[in-house]
Amino acid sequence: MTDPRIRKILIAGGGTAGWMTAAVLSKILKNNYAEITLIESDEIGTVGVGEATIPQIGTFNRTLGIDENDFVKATQGSFKLGIEFVDWGAKGERYIHPFGAYGLDMEGVSFHAFFQKYHGRNYGPDTAEQYSLQAVAARRNLFMRPVNAGNSPLSKIAYAFHFDAGLYAKYLRGLSEARGVTRHEGKIADVALDPETGYIRNVQLTDGRIFEADLFVDCTGFRGLLIEQALNAGYNDWSHWLPCDRATAVPCESAARLTPYTRSTAREAGWQWRIPLQHRIGNGHVWSSQFTTEERATELLMSNLDGKPLAEPRHLRFLTGHRKKFWVKNCVAIGLSAGFIEPLESTSIHLIQSGVAKLLQMFPGGGFNQPDIDRYNRVTAFEYERIRDFIILHYHLNRRDDSEFWKYLRNMQIPDYLADKMALFESHGRIFRENDELFNDTSWFAVMIGQGLRPRDHDPVADVLNAEETAARMTNIRDTIAKAATYMPTHEDFIAQNCDARSYVAA
Numbered sequence: 293m294t295d296p297r298i299r300k301i302l303i304a305g306g307g308t309a310g311w312m313t314a315a316v317l318s319k320i321l322k323n324n325y326a327e328i329t330l331i332e333s334d335e336i337g338t339v340g341v342g343e344a345t346i347p348q349i350g351t352f353n354r355t356l357g358i359d360e361n362d363f364v365k366a367t368q369g370s371f372k373l374g375i376e377f378v379d380w381g382a383k384g385e386r387y388i389h390p391f392g393a394y395g396l397d398m399e400g401v402s403f404h405a406f407f408q409k410y411h412g413r414n415y416g417p418d419t420a421e422q423y424s425l426q427a428v429a430a431r432r433n434l435f436m437r438p439v440n441a442g443n444s445p446l447s448k449i450a451y452a453f454h455f456d457a458g459l460y461a462k463y464l465r466g467l468s469e470a471r472g473v474t475r476h477e478g479k480i481a482d483v484a485l486d487p488e489t490g491y492i493r494n495v496q497l498t499d500g501r502i503f504e505a506d507l508f509v510d511c512t513g514f515r516g517l518l519i520e521q522a523l524n525a526g527y528n529d530w531s532h533w534l535p536c537d538r539a540t541a542v543p544c545e546s547a548a549r550l551t552p553y554t555r556s557t558a559r560e561a562g563w564q565w566r567i568p569l570q571h572r573i574g575n576g577h578v579w580s581s582q583f584t585t586e587e588r589a590t591e592l593l594m595s596n597l598d599g600k601p602l603a604e605p606r607h608l609r610f611l612t613g614h615r616k617k618f619w620v621k622n623c624v625a626i627g628l629s630a631g632f633i634e635p636l637e638s639t640s641i642h643l644i645q646s647g648v649a650k651l652l653q654m655f656p657g658g659g660f661n662q663p664d665i666d667r668y669n670r671v672t673a674f675e676y677e678r679i680r681d682f683i684i685l686h687y688h689l690n691r692r693d694d695s696e697f698w699k700y701l702r703n704m705q706i707p708d709y710l711a712d713k714m715a716l717f718e719s720h721g722r723i724f725r726e727n728d729e730l731f732n733d734t735s736w737f738a739v740m741i742g743q744g745l746r747p748r749d750h751d752p753v754a755d756v757l758n759a760e761e762t763a764a765r766m767t768n769i770r771d772t773i774a775k776a777a778t779y780m781p782t783h784e785d786f787i788a789q790n791c792d793a794r795s796y797v798a799a
């Protein structure tokens with residue numbers, strides 16, 4: 293009888309997805325005797341963008357035993373406390389969507405309820421910022437990691453990173469190869485299926501080399517060489533809700549201040565990202581070809597840089613959505629081959645991390661088990677859909693009249709789940725996190741109030757504190773946060789003291 297255990301794993305593709313997958317599988321499966329091979333093609337290259345993350349990446353790096361300062365140095369990294377949204381609700385408005393929670397839940401009631409009760413309906417997009425240490429610190433270019441300081445907000449600082457994606461993949465490659473992953477350079481030309489089962493048997497390179505495996509992980513990027521071209525997984529296209537389908541990216545010289553946040557500025561038919569790294573700033577314009585031209589999109593990007601461009605602008609195309617099935621037979625798609633949602637909330641690298649985590653949760657022991665595969669597909673689709681809804685929220689909640697793009701997004705029919713979430717908030721400011729959806733109530737709150745949605749009334753449970761008590765506690769929270777920020781060094785000083793890339797020595 294043949295041994296049903298997974299003995300050979302082949303990862304097709306060596307971008308961020310391929311190397312993140314290789315790094316984790318080689319660590320967690322080290323006692324399972326699985327041989328891990330990765331094939332990548334220098335000729336094809338990687339997508340080469342993707343530089344902002346969310347806090348969950350810290351867990352990923354810790355799982356791999358990565359020293360955080362070493363990683364930040366190696367990747368020219370900087371720290372991220374949230375995202376500043378400029379001109380999204382209306383031109384001239386700005387707010388920060390910070391990591392971490394706002395304020396403090398009190399008497400078993402969420403902070404948001406007290407916020408609505410205290411501030412009523414007349415406040416600005418940035419009013420909530422004073423209740424978040426991350427937002428206050430971001431505005432003042434401050435950063436430090438959390439310290440053991442009891443109840444102080446300094447003990448709960450939530451953060452993520454900006455980094456050079458190419459350097460990150462290189463860093464993970466070093467870790468993976470040290471743990472036994474074998475890398476082969478070459479271009480996959482053919483994928484052979486078993487005629488009876490339809491499972492992938494092997495991949496063949498253009499030079500004739502053949503690689504067999506039990507489990508194939510498709511990390512070949514947008515093309516989905518295995519999952520789509522060989523296994524015809526199908527694609528759910530969401531471009532009617534998220535019409536941006538192009539990106540133009542360019543790095544530029546650093547600015548005077550190293551800001552500890554990503555900036556997203558709304559433009560007439562899309563938005564522009566600004567991601568500060570130690571050695572340069574990453575910039576890109578995500579835009580819709582239905583509503584503008586490449587020439588105009590490039591012109592807008594190039595005329596809104598902080599410093600001299602360091603390369604020619606690169607143009608990328610994408611289709612927002614995801615594979616109908618992420619796992620088909622003996623092939624799992626991770627990374628861009630699985631799907632793509634524009635990087636407005638920096639979720640793609642997280643989706644890689646989450647894809648690998650779920651693969652491990654449902655890793656085939658004694659052969660492939662269809663209920664495991666079905667669960668993987670169901671849970672992953674849910675995760676994509678909920679991120680999609682959160683991204684649509686940013687577009688839909690706009691009061692801009694300067695272009696057809698913004699009018700279309702404001703007036704379009706939105707998914708039921710999102711409509712329900714907005715309706716619940718508009719009645720009494722309530723936000724519920726469903727199952728394991730990625731974005732929690734803090735994130736929904738930040739964007740909803742940041743872009744002008746106001747509940748008709750406050751949640752009556754907030755009346756557990758009377759008006760005077762509420763005012764006193766809200767003042768106290770603001771004062772505590774303002775005081776905590778005075779203990780924080782500047783982002784530049786923190787990096788200089790802990791993880792200056794110029795001091796990196798490769799292992």
Ligand code: FAD
Nearest residue numbers: 305306307308309338339342344480513627628635640641
């Ligand atoms: P790729 O980088 O495309 O890698 C594909 C790999 O497959 C390459 O190694 C290639 O050589 C190999 N390959 C392909 N075909 C073959 C073949 N025939 N034979 C052999 N090898 C092959 N994510 C974030 O989290 N934050 C961000 O800020 C962010 N910004 C983004 C901005 C834009 C405009 C885009 C498009 C994406 C962004 N992303 C972001 C997403 C992020 O870039 C990707 O999730 C990440 O880089 C993973 O890409 P990948 O490894 O799946 O694919």
